Amino acid sequence: MLALTRKTDYALIALSYLVEQQTQGDNPVSAKRIAETFGLPLPLLMNILKELVQAKILASTRGPRGGYSLATEPAQLSLLEVITALEGPIRLTQCADRLPVLGQGCELSANCPIRGTVRSLHQRINQFLADMTLQDLYEDKMEPAGVTGSSDKVAGRGCACRNKIESPYTEPRQTA
Amino acid sequence: MLALTRKTDYALIALSYLVEQQTQGDNPVSAKRIAETFGLPLPLLMNILKELVQAKILASTRGPRGGYSLATEPAQLSLLEVITALEGPIRLTQCADRLPVLGQGCELSANCPIRGTVRSLHQRINQFLADMTLQDLYEDKMEPAGVTGSSDKVAGRGCACRNKIESPYTEPRQTA
DNA sequence: TGATTCAGCACCAATCCGATACTAATATTC
DNA sequence: GAATATTAGTATCGGATTGGTGCTGAATCA
Numbered sequence: 047m048l049a050l051t052r053k054t055d056y057a058l059i060a061l062s063y064l065v066e067q068q069t070q071g072d073n074p075v076s077a078k079r080i081a082e083t084f085g086l087p088l089p090l091l092m093n094i095l096k097e098l099v100q101a102k103i104l105a106s107t108r109g110p111r112g113g114y115s116l117a118t119e120p121a122q123l124s125l126l127e128v129i130t131a132l133e134g135p136i137r138l139t140q141c142a143d144r145l146p147v148l149g150q151g152c153e154l155s156a157n158c159p160i161r162g163t164v165r166s167l168h169q170r171i172n173q174f175l176a177d178m179t180l181q182d183l184y185e186d187k188m189e190p191a192g193v194t195g196s197s198d199k200v201a202g203r204g205c206a207c208r209n210k211i212e213s214p215y216t217e218p219r220q221t222a
Numbered sequence: 223m224l225a226l227t228r229k230t231d232y233a234l235i236a237l238s239y240l241v242e243q244q245t246q247g248d249n250p251v252s253a254k255r256i257a258e259t260f261g262l263p264l265p266l267l268m269n270i271l272k273e274l275v276q277a278k279i280l281a282s283t284r285g286p287r288g289g290y291s292l293a294t295e296p297a298q299l300s301l302l303e304v305i306t307a308l309e310g311p312i313r314l315t316q317c318a319d320r321l322p323v324l325g326q327g328c329e330l331s332a333n334c335p336i337r338g339t340v341r342s343l344h345q346r347i348n349q350f351l352a353d354m355t356l357q358d359l360y361e362d363k364m365e366p367a368g369v370t371g372s373s374d375k376v377a378g379r380g381c382a383c384r385n386k387i388e389s390p391y392t393e394p395r396q397t398a
Numbered sequence: 399t400g401a402t403t404c405a406g407c408a409c410c411a412a413t414c415c416g417a418t419a420c421t422a423a424t425a426t427t428c
Numbered sequence: 429g430a431a432t433a434t435t436a437g438t439a440t441c442g443g444a445t446t447g448g449t450g451c452t453g454a455a456t457c458a
Contacts, residue, residue, distance in 0.1 A: 050315050252403065
């Protein structure tokens with residue numbers, strides 16, 4: 047569907063928040079706090095953070111006052127790394143990232159009528175994601191992008207963040 | 223997963239083939255012939271072609287010697303239209319195409335830490351897809367793109383096209 | 399009339415995603 | 429050392445989406 051999963055959504059939100067907190071010398075940050083701040087489901091968020099630790103994007107500390115902290119400089123961590131860690135390598139189409147070797151999975155190979163285009167699109171998206179760092183993500187938050195939205199087509203689904211930002215430790219999930 | 227569906231894959235292959243056949247004055251082309259040429263599952267392909275007709279991207283003629291033909295100039299048909307027709311509007315993330323109106327689905331709205339970045343990425347992809355036309359897709363086939371593949375990460379799945387291109391009307395699907 | 403081809407449904411199986419639960423391990427605090 | 433806070437690991441589950449099939453009807457041509 048050409049869409050990121052909600053896992054990636056949550057991860058980017060959490061990472062952006064970690065940059066902020068870390069900038070303020072607040073370190074590490076527990077999963078619980080992140081979940082409460084943005085109204086994310088805690089168990090799911092924990093799964094995601096675990097994966098980010100395994101990918102060495104985050105470092106974790108156990109025990110009271112433990113939590114997660116960034117394992118990399120925000121300016122060194124690309125969105126591509128985050129997405130790849132959570133969703134696996136991007137492949138627009140099944141053969142997007144194949145080398146054009148005959149017999150290697152795609153028998154059409156060089157004759158495939160859409161190979162070039164798909165590969166081109168694939169590379170552009172990859173490039174953009176590789177260039178965009180967590181630092182950019184954080185700064186983007188600081189100065190919200192202008193509304194260039196030519197969005198006449200709107201898909202109706204909720205946003206990833208379900209809560210208002212006020213202060214941490216406010217009650218999430220009101221009486222459903 | 224940031225991937226196109228196989229439906230779109232098949233559609234692009236079929237459309238590209240239609241341009242080719244139409245260029246050679248061969249018109250219309252039956253679903254059966256397309257399916258056999260590329261080894262695609264006929265019933266599925268027919269579903270896809272039906273959807274493209276409903277989206278007014280293709281025109282259909284019934285009866286013997288009937289089939290599908292392009293309803294638009296290849297240079298006027300963008301990939302975005304094709305993808306949108308088959309998969310619905312692209313939304314990288316749930317709030318990607320929302321206008322930043324408070325209370326409208328996402329309560330974080332202007333405070334959402336990743337809104338700007340996601341929106342930016344979303345627009346770039348949209349723009350690329352809107353600029354790329356079926357004509358480009360077809361020409362791309364003519365001069366296969368060079369291997370710029372920095373693909374150290376390869377996802378192992380089959381290619382959309384399961385058959386060799388030789389001539390139409392060769393037997394598809396050998397003894398499985 | 400009969401063959402060919404598309405149209406419109408309805409359906410099914412497999413996969414993936416979002417989400418939860420439970421137990422174990424580790425660190426801090428007292 | 430006991431209690432507590434927090435992450436690690438793993439297993440599971442329901443539901444949506446995707447890939448794919450089947451059946452019936454309608455149009456067109458010979």
